Amino acid sequence: MAEKLEDLNLPGATVARIIKESLPESVIIGKDARAALSRAASVFVLFLTSQASQEAQREKRKTLLGLDVIKALEELEFDDFIEPLQRVLKDFKESKNKKALPKPKKPVENGNEDIEEEQEDEAMDDETGD
Template sequence: MVDKIQDLNLPATVVTRLIKEALPDGINIGKEARSAIARAASIFIIYLTSSTAAAAKKQKHKSLSSDNVFSALEEIEFENFIEPLREALEAFRKANKEKKSSKNESKTTNDANATATADEDMDDDMNESAAQEPTDGTEIEE
């Protein structure tokens, strides 16, 4: 599983960025406090994952799903996190769907443009070859 307990820690830069976003301007945080928050976050993630796995097992699921996470949050008495998490998950799914559809639209547009360009190139090639006269003095039969 994990060789060292330090492997369970979240990256310091990510934790620092999250802390700075959560704190009001002008408030600084010490290195030890930042480390304590990072360790607490790691422990919470492990605890929530364990509770989620238990919820999935109770529902006879072999894969963890967002519904299992919501059940686990309720089980560990963090119900007040459920609704904001549902909203964030819905926003994430919507953003991914929009990103995917715009990517597909862009691909479709690029494919259509490539087809049109290829057709134009083929027409140009055919017109050029029809306009060329043979260099050996023979005539082209039509």
């Protein structure tokens, strides 16, 4: 848990990058506006986290899930954020599944072809449940 209120602010460089990417190049934003946006973003994250936590508690869970955040957005009537968040969660799950796939085994070139064939047979048996 944060010890000071300032610890709850998002990193300034991150906020500045988001602001820069969101505005036309001709727009200049002052330090006070960046600070205000940083604080507002931090408060929003805390607000949404609190609501998502309540959703998880209703389901008798201690772990917050993406679905809890989506439900919190619905309850707080931030409907415009739901579809983009669902896309991000879907992409995240797909990339996570790709990382979880086993890497193909490299062939051994020291005369152990029989061992390789046995390993392939065992892998096939594992996949088919034999």
